[in-house]
Amino acid sequence: MRFEGLNVAEFFSNIKDTLSKVTNAISGNSDREPPQAANDNKLNSPESEAEFYTGIREERSEYVVSEDGAPLEELEYLDSEYLDSQYLEPEYARYPIVKRDWEGLKRLIAWLEIEHQVTSLQTKGKELLRPGLSLRGTKSPQKFDSSEFRENSESQNTQLQINTALQENSAPQENTKKRISRRPRFWISLGVASIGGGALIYGLWILYTLDKGLPDVNDLSAFNRDGTLTIKAADNTILLQSGPATREKLKLQEIPERLVKAFIAIEDRRFYKHHGVDYQGIVRSIVSNLIERDLVQGGSTITQQLARVVFLNQERSIRRKVREALLAQKIERELSKDQVLERYLNLVYLGSDAYGVADAAWVFFSKTVDKLTLAEMATLAGLPPAPSEYSPLVNPDMAKKRRNLVLQQMQEAKVITEAEAKDAMAEPMAVKPSAPKRFKVVAPYFASYIRKELPRYVSQDALESGGLTVETTVDLRWQKIAEQVVKNAIEVDGRSQGFEQAALVSMDTKTGEVKALVGGGNFKDSQFNRATQALRQPGSTFKGLVYAAAIGAGFSPYDGYEDEPIIIDGYQPNNYGKKFSGWRSMSDALTRSVNVVAVKVLMDVGFEPAIKLAHDMGIKSKLSPIYSLALGSSEVNLLELTNAYGTLASQGNFIEAHGITRVINQRGDVIYQANFKPKRVLDKDSAAITTWMLEGVVQDGTGGPAALNDRAVAGKTGTSENVRDLWFIGYIPQVVTGIWLGNDDNYPTWGTSGTAAYNWRDFMSQAVKGMPVEKFPKLPKLEGRKGSIKAKPVQPHKIIRGMIVNEDGAIVPYNPNPQPKYYPPQEPAYQEPAYQEPAYQEPAYQEPRY
Numbered sequence: 001m002r003f004e005g006l007n008v009a010e011f012f013s014n015i016k017d018t019l020s021k022v023t024n025a026i027s028g029n030s031d032r033e034p035p036q037a038a039n040d041n042k043l044n045s046p047e048s049e050a051e052f053y054t055g056i057r058e059e060r061s062e063y064v065v066s067e068d069g070a071p072l073e074e075l076e077y078l079d080s081e082y083l084d085s086q087y088l089e090p091e092y093a094r095y096p097i098v099k100r101d102w103e104g105l106k107r108l109i110a111w112l113e114i115e116h117q118v119t120s121l122q123t124k125g126k127e128l129l130r131p132g133l134s135l136r137g138t139k140s141p142q143k144f145d146s147s148e149f150r151e152n153s154e155s156q157n158t159q160l161q162i163n164t165a166l167q168e169n170s171a172p173q174e175n176t177k178k179r180i181s182r183r184p185r186f187w188i189s190l191g192v193a194s195i196g197g198g199a200l201i202y203g204l205w206i207l208y209t210l211d212k213g214l215p216d217v218n219d220l221s222a223f224n225r226d227g228t229l230t231i232k233a234a235d236n237t238i239l240l241q242s243g244p245a246t247r248e249k250l251k252l253q254e255i256p257e258r259l260v261k262a263f264i265a266i267e268d269r270r271f272y273k274h275h276g277v278d279y280q281g282i283v284r285s286i287v288s289n290l291i292e293r294d295l296v297q298g299g300s301t302i303t304q305q306l307a308r309v310v311f312l313n314q315e316r317s318i319r320r321k322v323r324e325a326l327l328a329q330k331i332e333r334e335l336s337k338d339q340v341l342e343r344y345l346n347l348v349y350l351g352s353d354a355y356g357v358a359d360a361a362w363v364f365f366s367k368t369v370d371k372l373t374l375a376e377m378a379t380l381a382g383l384p385p386a387p388s389e390y391s392p393l394v395n396p397d398m399a400k401k402r403r404n405l406v407l408q409q410m411q412e413a414k415v416i417t418e419a420e421a422k423d424a425m426a427e428p429m430a431v432k433p434s435a436p437k438r439f440k441v442v443a444p445y446f447a448s449y450i451r452k453e454l455p456r457y458v459s460q461d462a463l464e465s466g467g468l469t470v471e472t473t474v475d476l477r478w479q480k481i482a483e484q485v486v487k488n489a490i491e492v493d494g495r496s497q498g499f500e501q502a503a504l505v506s507m508d509t510k511t512g513e514v515k516a517l518v519g520g521g522n523f524k525d526s527q528f529n530r531a532t533q534a535l536r537q538p539g540s541t542f543k544g545l546v547y548a549a550a551i552g553a554g555f556s557p558y559d560g561y562e563d564e565p566i567i568i569d570g571y572q573p574n575n576y577g578k579k580f581s582g583w584r585s586m587s588d589a590l591t592r593s594v595n596v597v598a599v600k601v602l603m604d605v606g607f608e609p610a611i612k613l614a615h616d617m618g619i620k621s622k623l624s625p626i627y628s629l630a631l632g633s634s635e636v637n638l639l640e641l642t643n644a645y646g647t648l649a650s651q652g653n654f655i656e657a658h659g660i661t662r663v664i665n666q667r668g669d670v671i672y673q674a675n676f677k678p679k680r681v682l683d684k685d686s687a688a689i690t691t692w693m694l695e696g697v698v699q700d701g702t703g704g705p706a707a708l709n710d711r712a713v714a715g716k717t718g719t720s721e722n723v724r725d726l727w728f729i730g731y732i733p734q735v736v737t738g739i740w741l742g743n744d745d746n747y748p749t750w751g752t753s754g755t756a757a758y759n760w761r762d763f764m765s766q767a768v769k770g771m772p773v774e775k776f777p778k779l780p781k782l783e784g785r786k787g788s789i790k791a792k793p794v795q796p797h798k799i800i801r802g803m804i805v806n807e808d809g810a811i812v813p814y815n816p817n818p819q820p821k822y823y824p825p826q827e828p829a830y831q832e833p834a835y836q837e838p839a840y841q842e843p844a845y846q847e848p849r850y
Contacts, residue, residue, distance in 0.1 A: 227466035228666075231447050233474045240447040243466060248358040248437055252342040255357060255369055258415065260341060262381035265409040268302040272337060276303045276328035303328040305384070306344045350380060351387030351394075353436050364392055366434040374416065375424040378406040392431045400429045443479045445519035446472070449532050450659050457672045458663055467666025472659050473513035478506060478767045482516040485763045489741060490521040493759070497751030499726070499741045503530040504763060505642045505657075506737040512646070512655030512676050515735075516767070517639070528744070535621060535635035536742065539753070540593045540702075541718030541727045542632035544694060545617060545644060547590055549610040550601050552686040554787030557587040557693050561597040565814035567800040571627045573599045578804075580816070587693045591701035593717065595631055602630035606792030613789065616681035617654055618643030627794075632718060642729055642738035645715070648690055649731040651777060652682035683788040688777040695776065698730065698757075706730050706757035708765060711773045715760070717753035724748050728756035730764075733774040737764055 228243035252260070264271050270278050282299040300308070307327035331340060350360040360380050361369045372380070382402035383390050392399040404425045411421040441447050450472055455463060462468065482504045489502045506516040519529030528534070551557065563581045566573070573595045575581075580596065589597035602610055607625035614623060619641070623634045643657040655678050663672035682690075694714035697703040702717040706728055715730025726741040726749060739756045742749060804814045 228468070229451075229466060230469045231450050232469065232471050233443070233476050233479075234472065234661075235476060236471075237442070237476055239442045239472070239474070240444075248362070249346045249356065250342075250358050250369065252338050252345070255342075255345055256372065256377065258374060258410075259357060259369060259372065259377040259380070260345065261413070261415045262377050262406055262410055263302070263345065263384075264341075265413045265415055266381050266406045267305070267384060269409070269413060271302055271341075274301060276330075276332040277301060277325045300324070301328060302344050303331050303340050306340060306347065307331060309344075309347050309349075348384055349387055350383040351391045352433075359436055362434055363436055364431050364433060366432040373424070373427070374420060375403060375407075375427040378410065378424060379403045379429070382406045392429050393433055396429045396431075403429070441523075443474055443476070443483075443517075444523035444527075445529050445531065446474050446479060446514075446517045446659065448519070448523075448527065448529055449514075449517055452532070453658070453660060454663070457660060462663075462665060462671055465666075469664040470660055471662040471664070473508075473511075473515060473661055474517070474659065475515045478516040479518075481766045482506065482518045482763055485759055486518045487521060488762070489739075489755075489759045493751065493755050494741070497741075497755060498743075498747075498749040499751060500743050501530055501741070502759070503534070503638050503740045504737065504759075505531050505639050506735060506763070506767065507642060507646050507657055509646045509649035509731060509734060509736050510655075512643070512657050513661075514639075514657055514659040516763075517659070526744075530740065530744075531638045533637065534740075534744075535637055536725045536740065537634075537720035538632040538636050538641055539718030539720040539725060539727055540595075540598075540632060541641060541716045541729050542614075542634075542636075543590060543593065543598045543630065543718075544648070544690070544716045544729070545614045545619070546598060546602050546605070546610055546630050547586065547693060548617075548648060548682060548686065548690040549605045549613045549789060550586065550791075551689045551693075552613065552682050552787050552789040553605050553609065553791040554785065554789075555586065555601075555604075556782050556785075557689055558585045558782070560585050561589060561600045563589070563594050563596045565802055565804045566596060567798075567803055567805065567811065568599070568603070568627055569796050569798055572805050573627070573631065574804075580814070587696060590693050590716075591696045593697075593702050598630040599627050602627065603794045603796070604791065605789075606794055608792050609789050613682065614644065616679075617647040618657065632720065638738050638740045641727075642736055645729045645731055645738070646736040647681060648687050648694070648714070649733060649736050650678065651684050652680060652687035653678035654681045655679070684777070685780040685785065686788060688780055689782075691776050692779045702753060703728060703730065703757050705754045706760045706764075708732075708761065708768075711768075712776055713764075714776065715757070717757055719753045722748040723750065723752075726751055726753050726756045728753060728760045730757070730760055732764075732768065733776060734771060735764070735768060737767075739763070 228241065230238060231240040233239055268278065268281065270281050274281070278301050281301065286299065304324050304327075307324050311323075311327055335343075346356040346358070348357075349355055350357070352360075352363050354360040354363040357380055358369055360383070361367050361372055361376075364379070365372065365376055367376075379392055379399060379402075382399070382405065388394060390399050390402045407416070407421045407424050410416045411418055416424075450470060454468075454470065458468070486502045486504055490500065494500055494502070501520055502518075503520065504516065504518045505514065507514050517531050519531040519533070520526055560583050562583050563575070565580055575595050576593075581592075581594065584592070584594060584597055586597070586601060588594075589601075607629070610629070611623045611625060619636055621634065621636045621640065623629060626633065639657055646657070647654045655676050658674060658676060660672070661674045662670055665671050691714045694716055695712055697716055698707050698713045703713075703715050706713055706715055711732055713730050713732060715728060718727035718729075719725065720727075724742055724746050727739070729736070729738040731737070737760055739760045741751065741756050741759075800811065802814055803811050806812050
């Protein structure tokens with residue numbers, strides 16, 4: 001063993017050799033020499049006094065740190081292992097040892113704040129080990145002055161006197177014992193104490209580290225388990241909960257008192273007496289479980305169970321148990337007992353996808369907690385240790401046994417009387433299972449849109465970890481109105497006009513928040529979201545974006561274009577009914593939805609500026625640079641087209657459509673916060689002129705059915721080729737709404753876009769009821785106005801005017817008054833009806849009358 005470079009075994013060995021030399025130098029081979037020394041050649045050789053003292057000094061120099069003149073405080077001596085023998089007195093075997101610097105230990109004691117305890121131990125130790133006392137309480141020999149010994153050694157007479165004195169004092173002293181601090185067991189004890197102290201300090205350091213690493217326990221109410229997803233409406237109503245989530249949370253005051261006491265009686269009887277960890281309860285549970293040879297009581301307190309549910313896992317390790325205990329104590333320091341109980345009873349897993357007592361009451365008994373009987377309360381209270389094993393749905397016999405044990409514990413805790421316990425035990429284990437609440441999703445199409453949008457804002461790791469709460473923009477009142485309008489459109493108008501589906505999107509024009517979104521008639525029958533996933537040709541609704549680009553390029557709404565038969569590079573735009581009306585202004589052409597003028601306007605603006613503005617306004621789908629783009633040949637979805645019209649409503653400022661405002665993880669941390677800023681994509685005057693033109697569509701054109709009684713509306717109808725899609729996108733200054741009608745298989749309808757405008761009005765008249773009326777901006781001055789977009793006109797290779805392409809594909813002159821084709825009547829071919837022998841039917845028996 002070594003202590004700061006000092007080999008203790010070697011130290012005592014050297015002392016032994018030195019003492020042997022002293023013995024021989026003083027008395028030679030006397031009768032009192034030990035047998036071993038007599039046979040030692042080295043000890044038998046004569047040695048001068050000078051050599052003796054030189055040897056002493058050399059031996060001492062190996063262990064003494066300094067030889068300065070300052071007196072050593074509390075000078076200590078080491079006795080030889082022959083100290084107790086009858087051959088040598090102890091005075092001549094003492095050597096001063098190294099005085100150690102204990103400043104580091106003193107600082108450690110001060111840091112641990114245990115000075116009082118250490119001081120007390122030191123006082124007792126000094127009383128026990130003070131000089132002058134042996135182990136048996138006898139006085140030890142007085143200290144020997146080595147300097148005086150060296151002075152007297154110069155003369156032979158003095159040497160003889162000393163030898164005489166040594167011989168007289170070398171008689172056996174049987175009562176003299178080693179001082180405790182010089183015995184080997186002292187060093188062993190010191191080593192054990194050092195190891196123990198080090199282990200204690202290390203343990204304290206581990207506890208300190210674990211305590212510092214504990215999470216914040218203040219916001220347990222925001223906790224969600226791993227793998228869960230909760231989507232909330234703007235008013236905090238839960239739309240969807242997936243995974244292991246608590247569907248219904250209650251205040252403690254809403255939970256029956258007996259149900260609360262049932263959990264306390266079986267899980268943590270001393271709940272109100274401990275501070276998170278119940279050491280007495282741990283011992284009691286061990287003894288009870290050993291006696292019963294079954295798990296009748298748990299050692300973890302309710303607070304420890306809450307800490308495990310929220311912050312830890314089911315890992316079986318000492319580290320987890322220590323963290324659990326520390327967390328439980330921290331929870332109890334920062335939360336009241338009632339708060340702990342409330343959170344525990346809302347989060348504890350009770351089996352069959354039921355989390356919390358409210359969910360469990362519904363899942364097992366189809367009741368709310370206030371309707372539970374005493375026996376049913378005891379059944380729920382018995383579930384936490386093993387929800388599957390004690391489930392009344394899985395193992396009724398075990399559940400009944402466990403229930404009765406809970407009732408017994410409640411009786412012993414004087415929560416119920418003996419009679420009440422017997423009556424409850426006599427009840428059969430009756431269950432009435434129901435599916436957990438909120439498995440039916442509110443606003444399912446909107447919720448599906450949110451789930452698909454979530455990966456845009458949250459990392460994959462966060463999604464995989466789960467426990468997320470997503471706060472959204474949906475207004476449930478608007479959402480319900482939208483769902484009803486879509487349902488009516490399909491069931492009423494769809495039957496008469498040949499469409500089976502509808503979709504609706506409504507947004508706040510100032511924030512881009514989606515307030516309502518319906519993607520079909522029945523989510524259960526079809527989860528395909530036609531508002532966000534269906535790409536359809538927008539038809540004439542795309543004209544609003546083409547005209548916006550033209551106005552932005554400096555065109556005037558009064559600029560004239562001729563509506564005429566024309567073939568441009570082989571492409572012929574046709575109007576509805578193949579009629580042409582001559583010269584029209586841009587504004588009038590938009591009101592009447594004239595196709596030929598829209599194509600000519602697109603040619604003058606250019607494909608590139610028109611496509612760029614459409615993308616800047618919110619269109620994300622690919623747009624093809626072809627002439628038919630002006631008539632909506634490139635497919636888009638309802639949400640992005642509505643977003644683009646919202647840019648016009650917000651006076652040229654684009655704000656991306658979004659449905660998520662905030663995402664919170666399971667610890668209550670905000671990991672995403674919406675922060676959409678408006679972006680200017682069209683100058684304010686151009687947006688105002690375009691809106692003024694679109695107002696005319698509703699006032700005097702195809703969008704008439706969308707007009708509201710109390711405020712102005714701007715918008716555009718649209719019908720795709722062969723009337724496969726019916727559209728209307730319209731807005732007021734605060735809200736933009738889009739509606740689509742059609743069939744999933746692209747089968748043509750026989751309706752009109754006016755039907756979409758009518759359903760738009762049905763929704764908006766209810767949704768904006770009571771909303772303040774705002775006016776659109778006034779038409780700005782047109783003279784001398786310069787645009788903000790640079791036009792890049794298209795240069796066609798070939799234009800043919802006055803000609804059309806007939807049904808055979810031939811180019812022929814346009815005939816404004818074509819004669820209807822004559823088809824001579826044909827007599828239908830005779831078809832003999834198929835003979836079908838009637839099925840024999842035996843006449844019913846009637847009992848004769850008498």
